[in-house]
Amino acid sequence: MASSATKISPIDELRQLLTSTLRITVNDGRIFLGSFIGTDQPMNILLADTEEYRIDSLEAGQNDREPTPGRFIGQVLVPWKIIRKIEVQETAQPQPRTRAQPNYDEYVI
Secondary structure (H helix, E strand, O other), X not given: OXXXXXXXXXXXXXXXXXXXXXXXXXXXXXXXXXXXXXXXXXXXXXXXXXXXXXOHHHHOOOOOOOOOOOEEEEEEEEOHHHEXXXXXXXXXXOOOOOOOOOOHHHOOO
16 A cells, blocks of 8 residues: 555646646647746646747648748746647756866976
8 A cells, every 4th residue: 555655746746847848739739838837726837938839730731831930929828728738848867067177287386
């Protein structure tokens, strides 16, 4: 039997996602890519530094058209009722930075 101390509450799971980059696909063929900064009471998703992309031309079979480039829209509240899919973008693990060591042998007095 698992103890209740090891279970993570849904609120804590959301807190772990704060500042993560989310990719939200909505019903009308748009994708919002932005930094997750919170939700409101009905669970609408609030994103900052968001870009909007349209994918409807690709789904409609209009392969002769170029995909529409994204446009910056800043902060956006995405209603939960129109959300089709939410994905967390993978973030690269930061590489440990090494500091170059000076060669003090050159400075002989």
